[in-house]
Amino acid sequence: MEGHNPMKSGIRKTGISNLGIGNSVNNRRDFDVAIVDDDDLMLSQVSLILETLGIENSHLIESGEELLLAIDSGSKFDLLIVDLNMPGIDGVEVIRGLAARNYAGALALFSGEDYRVLKTAECLAQAYELNVLGTLSKPVTPDQMGELLSKYDPADSRYTRPLVKPVRGDVLQEAVQKDRITPYFQPKLDRNKKIASAEVLARWQDNNQLFIPPIAFIPVAEDTGIIQELTLSVFKQSVAHFSRWLAMGYKFKLAVNISTENLKELTFPDQLEEIASKYHVSCDQIILELTESRLMENLVKGLDVLSRLRLKGFALSIDDFGTGYSSMEHLNRIPFNELxxxxxxxxxxxxxxxxSAILESSTSLAKKLRMVTVAEGVETPEDWRSVVNVGCDLIQGFYRAKPMAPEQFESWLVTNSKVA
Structure with a gap:
């Protein structure tokens, strides 16, 4: 950077490939990291750790003001490691400033503060849609830093990732009418790694065979009223596949997501029952997952529809427990079978x-309410052990199986499940 340069660079390279760091960092000789802290000793310590991990371009920045000035002057960084508690502009204000400047690289936060403060700041950065790798508690260790860097993926950078734009309502309407939005299936496994059910996830490929993410079309469907037609379309396609797998002798349940918007239609239970009956599938073989993406606006209609769904035999699951609207109140009012x-x-x-405390208490609560518990987002062996140890009944996540197209899922069944 010409003229003012607040950065003091320590440049030295050692064998990164021997330290288990991801290839995404190892293959980038120009990988730029900026450490932001008002403590010179901490800057030196973290810089030395990065050097031992083979980071060639480590920049030391002594304040939040200097970081934002550097970015305003044209500097770009692949990763920022930012202290929370700094004089002048603190770490939270830095997060706000990065979001305002559409910072596109990765971000890590570190501090000697209570870990809950770090966690809140991490949630704030994620809410601003920044690419947060994680947090580090002081004093930082090489193992901590190595694990953090292993999560870096250049594909997550907004330098290379286009921003997701909502689709137009008319385009979505056409896609729904032509069944272009199709079901993918992700297994829910018991603790013995046997399939208990499979969740249906809506997937949409455009004319170039590129996936349009659900965040680009589900909110549009809810806003425009297309959600009813979309739900029924995906439900019908899913039940058709499910009927075939049942006929082949496989024994598991089907889980389909519904929206609170679907609960405004009093005939919704009858529509689902009619589709299930057409494909000779009993309603008690189907779980309906209710995501709390929106507040249930019409409580009377909502309770009416949910009660009738249960009377017809459908099981109800409360999805994303703890993140939606009035979760505890819903548990008290609605006859959920699964959490x-x-x-x-x-x-x-x-x-x-x-x-960990929330996971344990949620599992305990579900057991007292005689509900099946499902742990979502299990991506590592450590995640698996954690949820098994607290007593979760079912486990779902990329560690054991990703969402699969019907043909792939059927092949997975052949390999991983026995027919009755």
């Missing part, structure tokens, strides 16, 4: 005492 614990309280839970 799905959100990924936020599952992934890397062994490193997060607060999330």
């Amino acid at each position: 799905k614990i959100d990924r936020a309280f599952v992934h890397d839970v062994h490193q997060d005492p607060a999330a």
Whole structure:
């Protein structure tokens, strides 16, 4: 950077490939990291750790003001490691400033403050849609830093990732009418790794065979009223596949997501029952997952529809438990059979005492209410052990199986499940 340069660079390279760091960092000789802290000793310590891990371009920045000035002057960084408690502009204000400047690289937060403060700041950065790798508690160790860097993926950078734009309502309407939005299936496994059910996830490929993420079309469907037609379309396609797998002798249940918007239609239970009957599938073989993406606006209609769904034999699951609207109140009012614990309280839970406490208490609560518990977002062996140890009944996540197209899922069944 010409003229003013607040950065003091320590440049030295050692063998990164021998330290288990991801290839995404190892293959980038120009990988730029900026450490932001008002403590010179801490800057030196973290810089030395990065050097031992083979980071060639480590920049030391002594204040939040200098960091934002550097970015305003054109500097770009692949990763920022920012202290929370600094004089002048603190770490929270830095997060706000990065979001305002559309910072596109990765971010890590570190501090000597209570880990819950770090966690809150991490949640804030995620709410601003920044690419947060994680948090580090002081004093930072090489193992902590190595694990953090292993999570870096250049594909997550907004330098290379286009922003997701909502689709137009008319385009979505056409896609729904032509069944272009199709079901993928992700197994829910018991603790013995046997399939108990499979969740249906809506997937949409455009004309270039690129996936349009659900965040780009589900809110649009809810806003425009297309959600009813979309839900029925995906339900019908899913039940058709499910009927075939039952006929082949496989024994598991089907879980389909519904929206609170669907609960405004009093005939919704009859529509689902009619589709299930057409494909000779009993309603008690189907779980309906209710995501709390929106507040149930019409309580009377909602309770009417949910009660009739249960009377017809459908099981009800409360999805993303703990993240939606009035979860505890819903548990008291609605006859749920299953409680799905959100990924936020599952992934890397062994490193997060607060999330661990929430996971344990949620599991205990579900057992007292005689509900099946499902842990979502299990991505590592450590996640699996954590949820098994607290007594979760079912486990779902990339560690054992990703969402699969019907043909892939059927192949997975052949390999991983026995027919009755």
